[in-house]
Amino acid sequence: SYVLTQPPSVSVAPGKTARITCEGNNIGSKNLHWYQQKSGQAPVLVIDYANDRPSGIPERFTGSNSGNTATLTISGAEAGDEADYYCQVWDSSTDHVLFGGGTKLTVL
Amino acid sequence: QEQLVESGGGLVKPGGSLRLSCAASRFTFRDYYMSWVRQAPGKGLEWVSYISSSGTIKYYADSVKGRFTISRDNAKNSLYLQMNSLRAEDTAVYYCARATIPARPSGMDVWGRGTTVTVSS
Numbered sequence: 001s002y003v004l005t006q007p008p009s010v011s012v013a014p015g016k017t018a019r020i021t022c023e024g025n026n027i028g029s030k031n032l033h034w035y036q037q038k039s040g041q042a043p044v045l046v047i048d049y050a051n052d053r054p055s056g057i058p059e060r061f062t063g064s065n066s067g068n069t070a071t072l073t074i075s076g077a078e079a080g081d082e083a084d085y086y087c088q089v090w091d092s093s094t095d096h097v098l099f100g101g102g103t104k105l106t107v108l
Numbered sequence: 109q110e111q112l113v114e115s116g117g118g119l120v121k122p123g124g125s126l127r128l129s130c131a132a133s134r135f136t137f138r139d140y141y142m143s144w145v146r147q148a149p150g151k152g153l154e155w156v157s158y159i160s161s162s163g164t165i166k167y168y169a170d171s172v173k174g175r176f177t178i179s180r181d182n183a184k185n186s187l188y189l190q191m192n193s194l195r196a197e198d199t200a201v202y203y204c205a206r207a208t209i210p211a212r213p214s215g216m217d218v219w220g221r222g223t224t225v226t227v228s229s
Contacts, residue, residue: 033214037153042203042219042220043145043153043205045217048208048214048217049214049215054208084152086152088215090213090214095167096155096169097143097155097158098155099152099155101152
């Protein structure tokens with residue numbers, strides 16, 4: 001079955017750039033979405049279809065998806081960006097939604 | 109702003125049943141695929157089920173197939189999840205969510221705050 005692999009944690013200094021990866025076999029061929037989930041809150045879609053930002057999401061959040069790796073890039077990281085981040089695809093071979101295991105972003 | 113509000117969670121014994129509801133407002137509910145996603149305590153997101161805009165197409169995660177049933181009432185702007193034969197591992201916060209693209213599964217751009225289901229004797 002298809003698997004999405006994310007690093008458990010990523011740390012970044014304030015003002016620097018954080019990169020969170022999501023790996024999967026030929027993931028570049030799939031529609032890829034990213035969510036931010038702050039502690040005790042519901043997830044928020046931050047990147048849709050690999051690199052589209054929904055309304056209200058800062059331009060600091062960008063995405064890319066190619067080959068076997070998708071990347072969520074957060075430029076100028078802020079304390080308020082501390083959260084868990086999840087990648088997600090629709091696997092058409094199984095008609096299942098798949099989430100990555102999540103990455104905890106720490107801004108320190 | 110679009111809104112989803114879940115209800116129906118609670119404490120249930122193993123083997124028991126529960127029905128979750130999700131009330132939608134401020135968007136044309138009947139146009140969108142809808143989903144249930146859950147999160148066990150301290151764990152990541154796990155997709156549970158998706159239903160087409162008309163309710164005729166349904167998808168389920170392997171972990172719930174045969175035990176859970178997703179349904180919707182477009183006249184009432186409501187989504188449901190009937191959960192039977194509940195197990196301890198079904199304990200989680202259950203979120204309903206809207207697909208971003210009308211008429212097919214995709215990313216999910218509107219989420220409720222969740223309702224908590226606890227399965228314990």
